[in-house]
Amino acid sequence: MTTTPTRHTGLRLAAGVLTGTLALYIALVALGNITDFGTNQQFVRHVLAMDTTFKDEDLMWRAVTSTALQDTAYVLIIVWETVAALVLVLGTWLWARRDHDRARRISTYGLLMLLLLFGAGFIAIGGEWFAMWQSKTWNGLDAATRIFLLAGVALVVNQLPDGRRDAI
Numbered sequence: 001m002t003t004t005p006t007r008h009t010g011l012r013l014a015a016g017v018l019t020g021t022l023a024l025y026i027a028l029v030a031l032g033n034i035t036d037f038g039t040n041q042q043f044v045r046h047v048l049a050m051d052t053t054f055k056d057e058d059l060m061w062r063a064v065t066s067t068a069l070q071d072t073a074y075v076l077i078i079v080w081e082t083v084a085a086l087v088l089v090l091g092t093w094l095w096a097r098r099d100h101d102r103a104r105r106i107s108t109y110g111l112l113m114l115l116l117l118f119g120a121g122f123i124a125i126g127g128e129w130f131a132m133w134q135s136k137t138w139n140g141l142d143a144a145t146r147i148f149l150l151a152g153v154a155l156v157v158n159q160l161p162d163g164r165r166d167a168i
Helices: 009-035 037-049 067-096 100-129 141-159
Strands: none
Touching: 009 037, 009 067, 009 100, 009 141, 037 067, 067 100, 100 141
């Protein structure tokens, strides 16, 4: 029996592919941070210490110079990345199984986790509170902005109505 795909199949496919792409990305980021702990550990330490910023006296009180607190923040970032990866992998799997309602819900959770990490964590807190934008060496704003925007696009695509009568 031949079935004609609905006009919404492409939308669901796009949602699944975007979710899967971000799942792969954040899984690789988490794996890299776990297997090469020291590289991004230095990034987090320098951003929190604000040691490569303009060293404005009005801002330097924000600096976190305790390596224990810096490393705790880094471990929490890795845990968040790992959980987000697992949630997005589950969302991707649900899209592949055509369990669209659960796929949309689970993918939304994972994408919101990425928006929080890269938007609130890296862009707002790292970029503004710890003045990462001032550093020529330890500035991750471009990368954070790319992932924030991609996750935002994926979230919008995931939330588009699929034309079913029972959809809200």
